[in-house]
Amino acid sequence: MSDRTPDACDLLIEAGFVVPVVPHAVVLENHAVAVTDGKIVAVLPVGEARERFRPKQVVARPDAALIPGLVNTHAHNPMTLLRGVADDLPLKVWLQQHIWPIEAAVIGPDFVSDGITLAIAEMLRGGTTCVNENYFFPDVQAATYKRHGFRARVGLPVIDFPTAWAKSDDEYFERAGEVHDQWRDDALIATAFAPHAPYTVNDANFERVRMLADQLDLPVHLHLHETAQEVQQSQEQYGQRPIARLDRLGLFNDRLIAVHMTQLTEAEIHLCAERGVSVVHCPESNLKLASGFCPACALERAGVTLAIGTDGCASNNDLDMFSETRTAALLAKAVAQDAAALDAATSLRAATLGGAKAIGFDHLVGSIEPGKQADLACVDLSALETQPLHHVVSQLVYATGRQQVTDVWIAGQSKLAQCELVDIDMAGVIANARQWRERIVAIRTT
Amino acid sequence: MSDRTPDACDLLIEAGFVVPVVPHAVVLENHAVAVTDGKIVAVLPVGEARERFRPKQVVARPDAALIPGLVNTHAHNPMTLLRGVADDLPLKVWLQQHIWPIEAAVIGPDFVSDGITLAIAEMLRGGTTCVNENYFFPDVQAATYKRHGFRARVGLPVIDFPTAWAKSDDEYFERAGEVHDQWRDDALIATAFAPHAPYTVNDANFERVRMLADQLDLPVHLHLHETAQEVQQSQEQYGQRPIARLDRLGLFNDRLIAVHMTQLTEAEIHLCAERGVSVVHCPESNLKLASGFCPACALERAGVTLAIGTDGCASNNDLDMFSETRTAALLAKAVAQDAAALDAATSLRAATLGGAKAIGFDHLVGSIEPGKQADLACVDLSALETQPLHHVVSQLVYATGRQQVTDVWIAGQSKLAQCELVDIDMAGVIANARQWRERIVAIRTT
Known part of the structure; x- marks a missing residue:
């Protein structure tokens, strides 16, 4: 244990694999991303992260890859x-x-x-x-x-x-x-x-x-x-x-x-x-x-x-x-x-x-690097459809379906948590889409 | 009500939409497929099906399309x-x-x-x-x-x-x-x-x-x-x-x-x-x-x-x-x-x-027709990703993901029920795949 006082942080996401995109084609096994005020403050091995940070919230996804949104x-x-x-x-x-x-x-x-x-x-x-x-x-x-x-x-x-x-x-x-x-x-x-x-x-x-x-x-x-x-x-x-x-x-x-x-x-x-x-x-x-x-x-x-x-x-x-x-x-x-x-x-x-x-947003997002906004997606790779897991990036691109996305953050705000939309009423959205369907059917038949 | 005695059948699958493939490009709304001894015995409107059959099991999927496996x-x-x-x-x-x-x-x-x-x-x-x-x-x-x-x-x-x-x-x-x-x-x-x-x-x-x-x-x-x-x-x-x-x-x-x-x-x-x-x-x-x-x-x-x-x-x-x-x-x-x-x-x-x-199996499978084997798949179309539902077949081909498959039968035997594999131990299969991964890693590094 370090005798240093741990740093506060809002959120610590621990993932089996972090794919930061920068550096290119790298997979960091058992790494964590620390987030404060909507920004990424550190990307580091899980063990070190637990010593260095005292997070308000921890999200642990040992079977998942964390990628930039x-x-x-x-x-x-x-x-x-x-x-x-x-x-x-x-x-x-x-x-x-x-x-x-x-x-x-x-x-x-x-x-x-x-x-x-x-x-x-x-x-x-x-x-x-x-x-x-x-x-x-x-x-x-x-x-x-x-x-x-x-x-x-x-x-x-x-x-x-x-x-x-x-x-x-x-x-x-x-x-x-x-x-x-x-x-x-x-x-x-x-x-x-x-x-x-x-x-x-x-x-x-x-x-x-x-x-x-x-x-x-x-x-x-x-x-x-x-x-x-x-x-x-x-x-x-x-x-x-x-x-x-x-x-x-x-x-x-x-x-x-x-x-x-x-x-x-x-x-x-x-x-x-x-x-x-x-x-x-x-x-x-x-x-x-x-x-x-x-x-x-x-x-x-x-x-x-x-x-x-x-x-x-x-x-x-x-x-x-x-x-x-x-x-x-x-x-x-x-x-x-x-x-x-x-x-x-x-x-x-x-x-x-x-x-x-x-679109000129690369100072903000697009990779998992300290200083960037915490726009992140967690992708479960334990599903049968991505087994055996020979290569993480290959599985992400060639075998993963979007239904394997479990968690999403934008600027550090949770938007999807364990496959559930955090602040959108999904049933309401679907009901609304059905109403639009009726309306469009009516237009087309008149 | 008909005064005819209902026919026995093993399974009645009621679906919001049946896409039989034969006839071509047809969608049958609110239809049912009756199955006996592993074979399709009838394809008919849900109301008629309920009068005509006394099924051992009913599977009702009003938001789904039933397609040939x-x-x-x-x-x-x-x-x-x-x-x-x-x-x-x-x-x-x-x-x-x-x-x-x-x-x-x-x-x-x-x-x-x-x-x-x-x-x-x-x-x-x-x-x-x-x-x-x-x-x-x-x-x-x-x-x-x-x-x-x-x-x-x-x-x-x-x-x-x-x-x-x-x-x-x-x-x-x-x-x-x-x-x-x-x-x-x-x-x-x-x-x-x-x-x-x-x-x-x-x-x-x-x-x-x-x-x-x-x-x-x-x-x-x-x-x-x-x-x-x-x-x-x-x-x-x-x-x-x-x-x-x-x-x-x-x-x-x-x-x-x-x-x-x-x-x-x-x-x-x-x-x-x-x-x-x-x-x-x-x-x-x-x-x-x-x-x-x-x-x-x-x-x-x-x-x-x-x-x-x-x-x-x-x-x-x-x-x-x-x-x-x-x-x-x-x-x-x-x-x-x-x-x-x-x-x-x-x-x-x-x-x-x-x-x-x-492959010379078209006398057995490939369409939902009486006399063919009951090889069937139920696809939920109520998901947000297939809304609004303007055209069923278009949604099935251009917007549906395989995770929307909820139920599968082969020769009338249930193989997937409400997204769960019926007779396969999924955790065991995944664990076995992981063992093969270890074995292949060992081969490649020697």
């Missing part, structure tokens, strides 16, 4: 209420005959708030603690995430046509400024510009985004090179591929969070690396909508920050970052024709630190 | 003990430096029996009720599946070099005959010839397989066109692609269960349809080993019987047929460049009736 770097979470409403359809039919008419009838603050609450419950149950959100009504989004203590960067939408959120270009930018102002100093919530896509935003609006993003020091969250048609249409309309057009407009830089990126030349991959553009890979959405294959391994090897996102539930149809990370790791190998591509540890890093870096 | 049409289940033992490696390094040396040290009846028992527990917990097994020691496989009341077709291995199972060509065929004889009239277990692959079986052995498969009326379970290298090597060695070579040897016919098939020309796809060859798609294995992309949608549209398999846990790393079916449905769309490819109902059919057809 997963970062879902591209989502349209209000659309969780449209999960599976229309599947197996060509993109145009899906959007024009199903998604848009339904959205037109339901969109508004209630749809956004209820959809996001359902999404938060699903994300927490699956170990996700942070999201890069992209939808209308960012004011409602921000308030909903804040109310549930969930970390988010919400997108300030910009699109060339009127919507329920704004009627004119000026109104989009005015409302963006208001929402940004309201949340500028929040500990959990931040904003980003979210111009919808190259085919729905004109040069003047992109230029305005660039100017304001520079002034306000905000990232720019954009669907980019999602499909071959997008690239072709840009060449016809602007004589340039979308990336070249964005580069001309001064937006292809380290503020850019480029989502999808299934259509990339070698030169474009290297330009992403040079300019510090982050890429969000949404493998399951890209497969399901037949968009194409993002060269995730080539991007990662070129030095590009690679993140992972689920996309919206209308096109995925879940917010399962374990499944998404696994699909990313599997698909990258076939696309690169290399079984060593995007290995388990690299995929896990993309799902955590990669996402945090892409 | 899933058929895992390609597995190497003893290798479940090697789950995640070596990942993210090129195929040659993976096999030669990891899998083969470990197998050489551990293979034998205990490894086969313990690995299969672990696999059975995992399969049951995930709604799988039938497997097409491919490994050494088919005698031990058959006995293990039988002991647990699990339906299986076990492969009788044929390979050009000596193994722990047989030392010479003659011994492979002798032992195959013995195992076949022992199980020829069993209600749960059947056999198939399982020549390993075109690159490990010479013409003489293939001819012997053809002759005996015809005599004994057995399917032939074969890895085929798995990689581009396999095809290239065959062209160098035999002057033919493997399919052409098998056709010359009289094996490309309706006995053939062709696994992987990532390298196919248009003509080969149509030849599969003409000859009645069944194709087992193992999408996650093909991705993980960077083997290539099976044209699953083109095969299915050409009229080929399409089945789904997980492959072994050393290369997947699970036996999750929900995940595999989802990956099949997603991947097919990107490969076909068509978001309508391999829709949810078609994927579910591949995972059930397709597998049953491929």
